[in-house]
Amino acid sequence: MSEVELLLVTGSDSCTMYTIQFLADDKSEFEKFISKFRRDAELNRDFQAIMSFVERILSNGALERYFRREGKMSDSVVALPVLKSKLRLYCLRLTDKILVLGNGGVKTSRTYQEDDTLRGYVMDLQKFERLLRQEARSGNVEITEKEIITDKTFDI
């Protein structure tokens, strides 16, 4: 079990963006994604493409059609971009206005399940969502249309 904290990244009228951070780490999952690829000579272009989509989503909202469905039917895990790319960023799309940005990486296998690292990123988000919804049902977390209201940490 690892303890995880939800952090606010930024917000607009259309969307509030969060990320998660393992308490044992010094960076959040989205910070790790940025650190890995922001200055990568080979993947910087793909990274910037994804960030340009994040910018549009912040402006327009986290609409379902802007994302590629990942994970299972029962969870909210999605990925950017929709179209073919060497790089993939995994997120939790909880509503049209709430997005939790996770980690991501280079997709070399046909599915993320075949890649231990990518599968790990997806599983972290799946576990986090399960706990978040459990705590929301217990009244310890409030999820509105546009915000997640909590100061809890989560054991995933």
Added chain:
Amino acid sequence: MRTANINLHEIFDEIPRERREAARLSFAISDRLDALMKERGLNRSQLAHALGKRPNEVTRWLSGEHNFTISTLAMLSAFFDQPMIMVC
């Protein structure tokens, strides 16, 4: 709740202007297409069938990421009998 140590706007500003503008346009066109489909009560499969395309092609158009050609925009404008874009 704590705030992450991420300056997204600094990262956005590193993206070349033409790429940011391309994303703005492609998202705007996809939103326009979505609005026209809703007006007509069409889902992806129905639009795809009407145009002789596959549903996953419509999914790509609606994603915001698609780089539309003039011929695709013209086809959609003709189908909906409304302009997809306005050129001033």
